[in-house]
Amino acid sequence: MGIQLNVNGVVHDVDVESDAPLLWVIRDELHLTGTKFGCGIAACGACTVHVNGKAVRSCSVPVGSVANAEIRTIEGLGAGGLNSVQEAWIEHQVPQCGYCQSGMIMAVSAFLASNPAPTEEQFAAAITNICRCGTLSRIRAVVRDLAVRKSAKGVRS
Amino acid sequence: MNRRKFLLGGATAAGALIVGYAVWPSGRLGKADLLAAKSGERFLANWIKLANDGTITVVVPHCDMGTGIYTSLSQMAADELDADWTKVRAETAPADPLFANSGMAEGFGLEELNVPGDRIPTFLKGPTIGSMRIIAEHMDLQTTGGSSAVRFTGVYGMRVAGAAVREMLVKAAAARMDTPKDAFRTEMSRVIHVPSGKSFGYGELAAEAANYSPSSHPKLKEKSAYKFVGQPVRRLDIPAKVNGATQYGIDTQLSDMLYGAIRISPAFGGKLVSADETRIAQNRGVKKVVKLDDAVIVVADRFWRARKAMDTLDPVFDDGGKGDVSSKTISELHLDGLKNEKIKRDMKTGSGAETLKDGPVIERMYNVPYLAHAPMEPVNATVLYKNDGTLEVWAGTQDGLGSRAFCAKAAGLKMEKVTFHLMPSGGGYGRRLPDLWNFLTYAVQTAKAVPGLPVKLIFNREQDMQHDFYRPNVTSRFRAGVDKDGLPTVWVNDYTTNDDPNPEAHILYGVPNQAYGTVKIPAHVPTGPWRSVEASWHGFFVESFVDELAHEAKRDPLEFRLALLKEKPRYSATLSLAAEKGGWGTPLPAGRGRGIAMVECFGTIVVHVAEVEVKEDGTVKVRRVTTAADCGMAVNPDGFRAQMEGGIIFGLSAALHGEITIDHGAVVQQNFPDYDVVRLAECPEIDVHIHESDAPLGGAGEPGIPPVAPAVTNAIFAVTGMRIRELPVKKHALGKMAQAS
Numbered sequence: 018m019g020i021q022l023n024v025n026g027v028v029h030d031v032d033v034e035s036d037a038p039l040l041w042v043i044r045d046e047l048h049l050t051g052t053k054f055g056c057g058i059a060a061c062g063a064c065t066v067h068v069n070g071k072a073v074r075s076c077s078v079p080v081g082s083v084a085n086a087e088i089r090t091i092e093g094l095g096a097g098g099l100n101s102v103q104e105a106w107i108e109h110q111v112p113q114c115g116y117c118q119s120g121m122i123m124a125v126s127a128f129l130a131s132n133p134a135p136t137e138e139q140f141a142a143a144i145t146n147i148c149r150c151g152t153l154s155r156i157r158a159v160v161r162d163l164a165v166r167k168s169a170k171g172v173r174s
Numbered sequence: 175m176n177r178r179k180f181l182l183g184g185a186t187a188a189g190a191l192i193v194g195y196a197v198w199p200s201g202r203l204g205k206a207d208l209l210a211a212k213s214g215e216r217f218l219a220n221w222i223k224l225a226n227d228g229t230i231t232v233v234v235p236h237c238d239m240g241t242g243i244y245t246s247l248s249q250m251a252a253d254e255l256d257a258d259w260t261k262v263r264a265e266t267a268p269a270d271p272l273f274a275n276s277g278m279a280e281g282f283g284l285e286e287l288n289v290p291g292d293r294i295p296t297f298l299k300g301p302t303i304g305s306m307r308i309i310a311e312h313m314d315l316q317t318t319g320g321s322s323a324v325r326f327t328g329v330y331g332m333r334v335a336g337a338a339v340r341e342m343l344v345k346a347a348a349a350r351m352d353t354p355k356d357a358f359r360t361e362m363s364r365v366i367h368v369p370s371g372k373s374f375g376y377g378e379l380a381a382e383a384a385n386y387s388p389s390s391h392p393k394l395k396e397k398s399a400y401k402f403v404g405q406p407v408r409r410l411d412i413p414a415k416v417n418g419a420t421q422y423g424i425d426t427q428l429s430d431m432l433y434g435a436i437r438i439s440p441a442f443g444g445k446l447v448s449a450d451e452t453r454i455a456q457n458r459g460v461k462k463v464v465k466l467d468d469a470v471i472v473v474a475d476r477f478w479r480a481r482k483a484m485d486t487l488d489p490v491f492d493d494g495g496k497g498d499v500s501s502k503t504i505s506e507l508h509l510d511g512l513k514n515e516k517i518k519r520d521m522k523t524g525s526g527a528e529t530l531k532d533g534p535v536i537e538r539m540y541n542v543p544y545l546a547h548a549p550m551e552p553v554n555a556t557v558l559y560k561n562d563g564t565l566e567v568w569a570g571t572q573d574g575l576g577s578r579a580f581c582a583k584a585a586g587l588k589m590e591k592v593t594f595h596l597m598p599s600g601g602g603y604g605r606r607l608p609d610l611w612n613f614l615t616y617a618v619q620t621a622k623a624v625p626g627l628p629v630k631l632i633f634n635r636e637q638d639m640q641h642d643f644y645r646p647n648v649t650s651r652f653r654a655g656v657d658k659d660g661l662p663t664v665w666v667n668d669y670t671t672n673d674d675p676n677p678e679a680h681i682l683y684g685v686p687n688q689a690y691g692t693v694k695i696p697a698h699v700p701t702g703p704w705r706s707v708e709a710s711w712h713g714f715f716v717e718s719f720v721d722e723l724a725h726e727a728k729r730d731p732l733e734f735r736l737a738l739l740k741e742k743p744r745y746s747a748t749l750s751l752a753a754e755k756g757g758w759g760t761p762l763p764a765g766r767g768r769g770i771a772m773v774e775c776f777g778t779i780v781v782h783v784a785e786v787e788v789k790e791d792g793t794v795k796v797r798r799v800t801t802a803a804d805c806g807m808a809v810n811p812d813g814f815r816a817q818m819e820g821g822i823i824f825g826l827s828a829a830l831h832g833e834i835t836i837d838h839g840a841v842v843q844q845n846f847p848d849y850d851v852v853r854l855a856e857c858p859e860i861d862v863h864i865h866e867s868d869a870p871l872g873g874a875g876e877p878g879i880p881p882v883a884p885a886v887t888n889a890i891f892a893v894t895g896m897r898i899r900e901l902p903v904k905k906h907a908l909g910k911m912a913q914a915s
Contacts, residue, residue: 038478050424053600055552055635056635060847061846090418091418092418095417099417107413110816112411114240114551114599115412118415119418122416140854141857144853144854145853145854146853149548149603151819151820151823151824153853153854154859157857
């Protein structure tokens, strides 16, 4: 019995148990490997994807619960190119090993979509992903930068 | 020779005064072409390929684990080549003896010998060219560690190779025009005939340049002529790391691939007692249960099925006779060891410990706990044991060639029968270094049980955390006598170890009588190098004790250190720069304080000034870290800053939260909730300043870490009057202490 999954605008029919974690279905059935395995218990955020626009930690989401939802992974984030978060990520030369960065970018993108000019406290409380290399200060610089641009635009309009 | 000692200190390389620039005899270039050149490309020297379309590929004998070395090494080669940067690419060298890293052998060899390269007499250079290449091959050396890529591979390898290739291109152009080569210059990947202005692109000269042999002593550029080195060049690897394109070892995909989930005996040294396969007989996709002496692997068609079946299988292990070992018993062993005075002295200056008898002694004891590396990509390897008796392996490790030799041995095969694909690593920090390759051993054993089918063995986070090779638990005791100004005249430091004495214990400060000693404490907990290695603990110990001596002397911690560094201008300048930028001595709101610490690690001096707030409930918030670092010259200043920032956050995670504890002979912590790290809410403002000097190039990936913990604990002392002598900070109830003081 198949489960229908809408990932990055493409509907896939996957033959998996409904309790299979979304992360592993994305990686091993759909072969989209940009979404990473870090902890398996929703503690690190490396597996963050968007489900109906919200950031979720896919390692702890049973695939059966997101059938028919709109799922977006890092591969589908920029609609063929890069979104503004990814561009800022390059501008600030954020990644080191890069492994946690898909999850970070997905988490930050979803957060900024819901709160384009956050306070420092809101941002720090919302993004709890782990980066072991220590790119956090540059991620913060990205968000500050994008938040400033957003509020500058707001002033102009 | 022990590889780890060779690479990470303690032994003298080959014991001889030898140096030979890392240039291949030309016969090797053809072999390299066969191994690693695509159509239209050719090797012109080690590490450098030139294609007909002008693309320059720097072939890097290191793994990419995030420190930006592919870019830095390319900058170094590109500068000597006068390359057009847009034509420069970097790729991983094949895990083949041909690409063994002679530059690294040379660097570590010279470092151990303490002989600057420019002081080696010329006559020794000629006949011994290639000596280090032979050493590197013999040791299967392609390691990434010791913050060595830029300072050794770059200095002894990439620069020389780049310059050699440039000379070959000039020769080719001169031959074409039948004109002396002095009439040519190079710029932006073109050889230009100065009198006529006629020029040739590197690509069009590539085939003819290959007719010449690379010189072993090409003319290198002066620092002032660098165009790329010293510039914040954008990293080559970053675009593929923002869109999910980079393929790490864990992303390896092969047709008909199986997956393995592993459970290793929780107690180190424990053995498998039972694993009842009937429990998972009905589980979908399960192909095989591989029972080893100390571990079980469930092989299935999908990872989650393997993992779920493992939970149901729930194998039983014994405790290997270590059931009564706990953090408490280990701590007692260390303290008793130091108390019993069975100290093996390894170094002394002046009258050493004898001087302690002359007056009052200030004595302090410190401890650091075991730490896990916890890279974000849990250790894993994909292995295909083919029916023809060959083995193919895909994994991220810190040594491709060494891994290949290791897998061959694990499989009982000759190295020629093994192919190793070195993949980018999702973090390393030492976890993927040689001697820490339990994941390769288990993956090879699993693959042998399912011949003909590739199997990807993934340690889940719990296994990764519980079966690491940990930063050792170390206890260190200091005894000092001081003069009338409170400055130490005798410094005696004894510490526990399960290894040889550490040169990193030796202080930079001017103290006339010093003595160092170790007590060997046997441990069943496996240990290994952890980002910044020995400096990670001695940095905390030394910089804490110096701070305590300053306090005893009622002197300012900065001024006290400067008084002990009178003969060392590079150190005092770096210290002063950090103090100035960090606002040392300027007022702070109540509840806040500053701490300072300086550690030299892998050739780089790093000073952090930490500004810390301790709230009434005892919560510690590190608000700001201001850094001054002297690595001679930063090849990529932005990349160097990134490594300092990363090192600060990595070091802060360890200082505040990091602790692996032992109970019943096993690691207690399982995953990130109980081995927590700094996240955004705890991330301080970071401000890094580079202090340039004429010193040889220093490392970047590791040196930022050691001074973090003491800067923070010294700041906590400044706020609360409480001295933290045991890490991590979270163990201490600061709120109450602060009130009591």
